[in-house]
Amino acid sequence: MNKLKLGVIGVGGIAQNRHIPAFKKLDHLVEIIGVQDINFELSEKVASEFNITNVFEEYNEMFKQVDAVVICTPNKFHAEISIAALNSGVHVFCEKPMAMNRKECDAMIEAANRSGKLLAIGYHYRFTDAAITAHRAIEEGVVGDALVTRVQALRRRKVPGWGVFTNKELQGGGSLIDYGCHLLDLAMWLQKDAQPVEVLGKTYNRLSKTPDQINDWGTFDYETFEVDDHVSSFITFEDGSTMQFECSWSANIKEDKIHLSMSGVDGGLNVYPFEIYQPRFGTFFNEQAYAEHNEDNAAQRQSLNFVNSCLGLEDLVVKPEEARRVSSLIDAIYQSSEEGRSVRIEY
Numbered sequence: 547m548n549k550l551k552l553g554v555i556g557v558g559g560i561a562q563n564r565h566i567p568a569f570k571k572l573d574h575l576v577e578i579i580g581v582q583d584i585n586f587e588l589s590e591k592v593a594s595e596f597n598i599t600n601v602f603e604e605y606n607e608m609f610k611q612v613d614a615v616v617i618c619t620p621n622k623f624h625a626e627i628s629i630a631a632l633n634s635g636v637h638v639f640c641e642k643p644m645a646m647n648r649k650e651c652d653a654m655i656e657a658a659n660r661s662g663k664l665l666a667i668g669y670h671y672r673f674t675d676a677a678i679t680a681h682r683a684i685e686e687g688v689v690g691d692a693l694v695t696r697v698q699a700l701r702r703r704k705v706p707g708w709g710v711f712t713n714k715e716l717q718g719g720g721s722l723i724d725y726g727c728h729l730l731d732l733a734m735w736l737q738k739d740a741q742p743v744e745v746l747g748k749t750y751n752r753l754s755k756t757p758d759q760i761n762d763w764g765t766f767d768y769e770t771f772e773v774d775d776h777v778s779s780f781i782t783f784e785d786g787s788t789m790q791f792e793c794s795w796s797a798n799i800k801e802d803k804i805h806l807s808m809s810g811v812d813g814g815l816n817v818y819p820f821e822i823y824q825p826r827f828g829t830f831f832n833e834q835a836y837a838e839h840n841e842d843n844a845a846q847r848q849s850l851n852f853v854n855s856c857l858g859l860e861d862l863v864v865k866p867e868e869a870r871r872v873s874s875l876i877d878a879i880y881q882s883s884e885e886g887r888s889v890r891i892e893y
């Protein structure tokens with residue numbers, strides 16, 4: 547079997563620390579043949595460090611030499627590069643979020659459908675043991691019809707002080723579009739076919755615009771900080787169920803917190819740590835299982851799923867239509883906050 551020929555576009559931290567190492571471990575299935583970045587010197591450095599042969603000055607130069615590309619650029623360029631690759635007959639793995647907004651997501655999906663090539667989005671939380679166990683439990687009816695889902699992706703003082711994370715023009719937003727989107731995607735995946743219809747959201751950045759803030763992840767300029775560092779929202783679904791969603795880069799809380807739980811008609815489920823709550827035999831049953839949230843393992847599984855899908859051996863776990871739904875919710879939360887009212891989601 548011929549190896550999948552892969553190119554990497556954008557070789558910053560996420561490429562160096564997650565994607566290139568993960569695909570390198572699959573060298574029996576895939577070969578990284580080249581890299582490209584707007585910073586050519588960085589491209590050369592990364593190529594040398596990971597023993598990658600080719601360094602391209604422009605990303606479109608690699609399309610004729612690869613079967614697939616991994617896109618790790620700022621969010622602003624996700625749609626542009628994905629569409630160019632798909633139009634050139636190349637499979638695409640694009641880092642999350644899918645794009646800056648739903649309109650760009652639509653254009654990406656149209657390009658994928660025209661080309662017949664795969665479009666995968668990097669929501670790797672789905673590949674953790676905790677997420678997989680929760681999904682299986684829900685499929686087997688542990689929760690039944692969902693009523694209320696509660697989601698928190700909270701960091702106490704971790705505004706990314708590197709790259710372009712606080713640049714609204716290049717990223718589209720802050721804590722929601724960068725970090726909260728992971729838990730939003732996971733919650734939507736666990737809710738299966740639930741259709742969001744109305745969103746009430748509020749974004750904040752007052753904390754990060756205050757001088758002399760403590761920050762665990764480097765330094766940033768509070769005077770030019772222009773994205774959200776804390777977001778809360780309430781989402782209503784077509785079936786009457788609801789989701790309470792909150793995320794932050796910076797909040798006055800005791801400690802970082804990741805939480806996802808569902809309360810349904812037949813039972814309840816908590817993902818971190820994994821627990822099930824059900825009434826049985828006239829009393830309350832609480833059950834626990836060891837199912838860890840290991841992002842390194844998840845990244846490896848995600849890479850294998852993409853490669854095997856490109857080779858026709860399995861289906862994508864994260865489908866572009868699902869990632870578009872997450873972007874639609876992000877759009878609605880931002881719009882609701884800007885307009886000071888709840889927003890209906892139209893499809």
